[in-house]
Amino acid sequence: MAANSFSAPAQAVKGAAKTLAHRRQAVVGFLFALIVILVLHTTVVFGPSRPANDIVVLQSTSGEQNARASSPPALLAPNNSIQDNGQKDDVAKNDRETRGQLGQTGKNDASDDKTQEELIRQELDRDVKRGRVHAGAPRKPICDLSDPRYDICEITGDARAIGANRTVLYVPPADERGTDGPEWAIKDQSRKQLGDIKEVNVKTLSAAQSLVAPECTSRHTVPAVVFAMNGIIGNPWHDLSDLLIPLFITTRAYDGEVQFLVTELQPWFVDKYRLVLTNLSRYDIIDFNKDAGVRCYPHIIVGLRSHGDLDIDPARTPRNYTLLDFRLYVRDVFLLPSDDRGIPYKEASKKNAAGNDNGTAVTENPKPRLLLINRGESRKFVNLPEVSAAVEAAGFELLVMEPSRDMGMEEFARAVDSCDVLMGVHGAALTNFFFLRTNAVLLQVVGLGLEREALHYYGNQATAVMVQHIQYFISAEESTLYEKYGKDHPAVSDPDSVHKQGWQGAKRYFWAEQDIRLNVTRFAPTLHQLIRTLQE
Structure with missing residues (x-):
């Protein structure tokens, strides 16, 4: 009985102790859970302790790895500037979010790099959409395709020419690089409507492409011009109108400090016009099609400017060059006498007059000299001996020549310069009037159906020079x-009606099939008028 009375209080004490122990464990567990929750909350909101420039370091590291392999050091600076346009709070918020996400990726080492790249790309995409990425000043297009005659590209800065794949690259400054780069396909000839001209690719590199741009194999300090030496060249008119005059317009202002990168190089053209080409450029002509390197220039022009058929518009040239400037230029290049000496006939007459005044013996009165161009194929004089006799009977000293593509230009230029008159049927050889002296005469025999063309392709230009x-x-x-x-x-009866039917018919009749049987009696008054003109 007594034992039972003592066991009841002992059991009560043990039960109270157990209850207190359970409650203490519950309190400790609650406090531990609260601490864990607070730690997790702090980590989520404020993120782990990481450097503020984490994203910049990742971008730079990725860019430097690519750049070290293929790009000059000057091109490595990344564009990390951000415009302050009232979005600073968004910037800080997004940076915290991104850093928090990057902190969580460290748990999976296998996919860490890939995940970080994806997060950076997402962040950059958000920046672009919100206008936070600085894209530099607006860039005007480096190519102009608006002219109906020609296309032209002009690059100033880091320009790289790769002949093997007919490509010219522009690597923009770091602060001007965009997410993509425009690209053009350019016909580098002055007549872009020609169908057989291969194109040169011109491309502005994007920010990513700039970091892996092909390295320079040679660096140059002078500009370069890329142009085609083909098309319909092969006669003097097209040689000058399509190539030499556009080349003069495009490069004369450089005073020889420019290099030519020539696509479709024609050795015969280089040989024939070597004096002009080596004067316009003091540097080796590069056969661009066969050039395997990467040539880097501070300035590259792709294409040639052209103002019209055998023409120059001074308002559109760097130094207001005119067609007369071109004539005087080629005379200088071919070392012809000074243009201010007057035509040969008057120069000889003055010498004779001076001899008479001094009482010295003189030769017989000089005759004006006429160079008669006889074409070998169409639009030739079928009665050349009769025409030659009529010219001599009128009082001229006659020189007959039949120019060919292989004829040396120096010799022919001197022959034209020595004459007072250049005579021929409408055709390409008359282009040699550029070698005549001031106030000499171009006498153009105009066939049927060629009246407008005679004036448009030769007459207006002769007057201009x-x-x-x-x-x-x-x-x-x-x-x-x-x-x-x-x-x-x-x-014969209505040439205009043939012209209205299109070029093919006109070409057939008036250019290809027509020759001239000159009526020397009808022609004689023109020769007499010519003598009077030279004597004035």
């Missing part, structure tokens, strides 16, 4: 078209 222009319009009977087709054929 201070060469006198006289035209002799043949009659229908003087054209071999009259003999072949009769007087009632449209090509």
